[in-house]
Amino acid sequence: MSDNIYNKEPDVILIGAGIMSATLGMLLKELEPRMSIAIFERLDKAAAESSDAWNNAGTGHSAFCELNYTPEREDGSVDTSKAVKIAESFEISKQFWSYLIEQNRITVPASFIRSIPHISFVWGDDNITFLKKRYEALHECHLFKEMQYSENKNELNEWMPLIMHDRDPMQKVAATKMDLGTDVNFGALTRCIFNCLKELENVTLYFDHEVKNLTRRSDKRWKVKVKDVATGKTKIIKAKFVFIGAGGGSLPLLLKSGIPEGKGFGGFPVSGQWLKCNNKQLIEKHNAKVYGKASVGSPPMSVPHLDTRVIKGKKELLFGPYAGFTTKFLKKGSFFDLIKSIRFSNIRPILSAGFHNIPLTKYLIQQVVQSPEDRIDALRQFIPNARMEDWELEIAGQRVQVIKKDEEEGGVLEFGTEVVNAADGSLAALLGASPGASTAVSIMLDLLKKCFANKMNEETWKRKLKQMIPSYGESLGSDAELCRRIREWTTKVLQLKVPEFVR
Numbered sequence: 249m250s251d252n253i254y255n256k257e258p259d260v261i262l263i264g265a266g267i268m269s270a271t272l273g274m275l276l277k278e279l280e281p282r283m284s285i286a287i288f289e290r291l292d293k294a295a296a297e298s299s300d301a302w303n304n305a306g307t308g309h310s311a312f313c314e315l316n317y318t319p320e321r322e323d324g325s326v327d328t329s330k331a332v333k334i335a336e337s338f339e340i341s342k343q344f345w346s347y348l349i350e351q352n353r354i355t356v357p358a359s360f361i362r363s364i365p366h367i368s369f370v371w372g373d374d375n376i377t378f379l380k381k382r383y384e385a386l387h388e389c390h391l392f393k394e395m396q397y398s399e400n401k402n403e404l405n406e407w408m409p410l411i412m413h414d415r416d417p418m419q420k421v422a423a424t425k426m427d428l429g430t431d432v433n434f435g436a437l438t439r440c441i442f443n444c445l446k447e448l449e450n451v452t453l454y455f456d457h458e459v460k461n462l463t464r465r466s467d468k469r470w471k472v473k474v475k476d477v478a479t480g481k482t483k484i485i486k487a488k489f490v491f492i493g494a495g496g497g498s499l500p501l502l503l504k505s506g507i508p509e510g511k512g513f514g515g516f517p518v519s520g521q522w523l524k525c526n527n528k529q530l531i532e533k534h535n536a537k538v539y540g541k542a543s544v545g546s547p548p549m550s551v552p553h554l555d556t557r558v559i560k561g562k563k564e565l566l567f568g569p570y571a572g573f574t575t576k577f578l579k580k581g582s583f584f585d586l587i588k589s590i591r592f593s594n595i596r597p598i599l600s601a602g603f604h605n606i607p608l609t610k611y612l613i614q615q616v617v618q619s620p621e622d623r624i625d626a627l628r629q630f631i632p633n634a635r636m637e638d639w640e641l642e643i644a645g646q647r648v649q650v651i652k653k654d655e656e657e658g659g660v661l662e663f664g665t666e667v668v669n670a671a672d673g674s675l676a677a678l679l680g681a682s683p684g685a686s687t688a689v690s691i692m693l694d695l696l697k698k699c700f701a702n703k704m705n706e707e708t709w710k711r712k713l714k715q716m717i718p719s720y721g722e723s724l725g726s727d728a729e730l731c732r733r734i735r736e737w738t739t740k741v742l743q744l745k746v747p748e749f750v751r
């Protein structure tokens with residue numbers, strides 16, 4: 249750790265040591281090497297909440313297999329705009345990680361990213377029709393050019409033998425496959441970035457330090473009240489810019505900051521569980537991330553998937569998520585989190601969002617009362633002969649879905665992420681969790697545009713941004729040659745499987 253700035257005033261305070269603070273901290277230090285940064289994390293290590301490997305699914309979200317990113321329009325056509333945006337965002341993340349590797353900031357890409365085919369798998373006539381239409385719509389765009397579609401059972405058996413084994417021969421099934429998919433250990437990546445950050449000059453990372461309050465001073469700087477969890481002592485630190493990257497803990501801190509832009513926001517916690525396979529033979533038989541279709545009325549993040557993961561060098565297999573309900577905003581949070589987040593300014597949006605989301609409430613109740621047999625039944629739609637003894641329950645991370653004010657409905661529940669910033673750019677908070685860690689770099693670039701607008705227009709920052717993210721300022725979705733060049737470079741640096749287009 250570099251010299252202690254606990255008693256000095258840092259330029260920037262980052263609250264929380266998850267993937268978002270890691271990304272923002274690293275971007276800022278690359279852009280402005282002399283900037284001083286203090287990072288406060290309430291737990292005793294980095295990435296112990298949502299960013300930890302077992303707390304999320306580790307999918308490098310590129311919209312290759314997630315059917316909820318390509319909704320069907322009323323006229324029956326498939327809307328690919330969100331899929332293109334997410335695929336572009338993941339390419340931006342891969343560029344930044346490749347840059348960090350080339351600069352020797354982080355090492356061993358295999359510890360955090362690996363190639364794994366991304367497959368969408370459906371059954372039944374309606375779903376097959378949808379998948380075919382989706383494939384045809386996506387295939388037009390070079391970002392998804394390598395996507396394959398099949399209804400051929402022999403071919404599907406090669407793609408996903410565990411899923412096709414013992415399946416009813418009369419059942420109609422179809423799948424698409426993208427070999428360019430990835431499995432990402434966001435926990436390992438976050439810790440790698442923090443290990444580098446804390447060695448840089450003027451950066452200090454404090455574990456076991458919980459931010460309790462924030463107030464704006466008359467000179468526009470922020471006073472941040474931090475508690476040392478080990479000693480119980482509190483201290484006030486001042487800074488010109490504060491990022492609330494506290495995951496589920498962001499909403500309460502945003503409300504405490506009192507910025508008008510944060511008024512009316514509420515949060516709806518949704519917990520998650522996985523089934524983790526403990527049978528080595530089964531784990532070996534599967535080699536893909538296979539996403540299905542969410543059932544009607546269920547929230548988008550509940551899409552069931554059967555995933556190969558590699559965590560700490562070990563191959564794993566998980567299925568889920570199963571949703572749940574708890575009043576905690578963090579996995580290691582308090583049962584009072586939800587009630588304490590209710591304010592006069594957000595009570596109407598919260599009640600309205602609840603009223604307009606009865607199907608979600610019903611879905612959550614049905615998920616919460618599930619027995620182990622119900623969970624295995626859900627798994628059997630993927631692995632027809634699944635046995636209870638091969639699987640154990642694992643608790644996933646906590647999501648806090650954003651509730652925001654809405655003129656017409658009073659309040660709406662959102663399933664994406666939202667950067668909320670003070671008008672003067674002195675504070676920003678990240679709310680929500682999807683598509684999440686995969687798009688961390690794009691989200692943080694948006695935040696920089698909002699909070700460091702002048703700097704982003706300076707030549708030195710622009711040049712550096714282009715060096716870190718060669719496609720910066722250009723569209724990967726509309727420039728096929730740029731996309732090919734960028735993918736060729738990131739595939740090589742991240743040591744991913746070389747796809748057809750590079751060979």
Ligand SMILES: Cc1cc2nc3c(=O)[nH]c(=O)nc-3n(C[C@H](O)[C@H](O)[C@H](O)COP(=O)(O)OP(=O)(O)OC[C@H]3O[C@@H](n4cnc5c(N)ncnc54)[C@H](O)[C@@H]3O)c2cc1C
Pocket residue numbers: 263264265266267268269288289290291294295296297298299300303304305306307308309434457458459460493494495496497498501520569578644645646647678680681682683684685686687
């Ligand atoms: C079940 C599940 C599956 C997911 N699957 C995927 C996936 O497949 N792909 C993907 O890209 N994304 C996925 N996500 C989303 C992704 O995990 C998150 O978007 C991402 O990890 C959020 O990072 P973060 O830094 O904002 O939050 P976190 O990683 O939660 O970090 C926040 C940190 O802030 C700390 N903190 C909280 N309050 C305070 C305080 N007051 N003071 C100091 N520190 C504080 C916490 O202890 C924590 O360490 C998934 C999420 C869940 C829950």
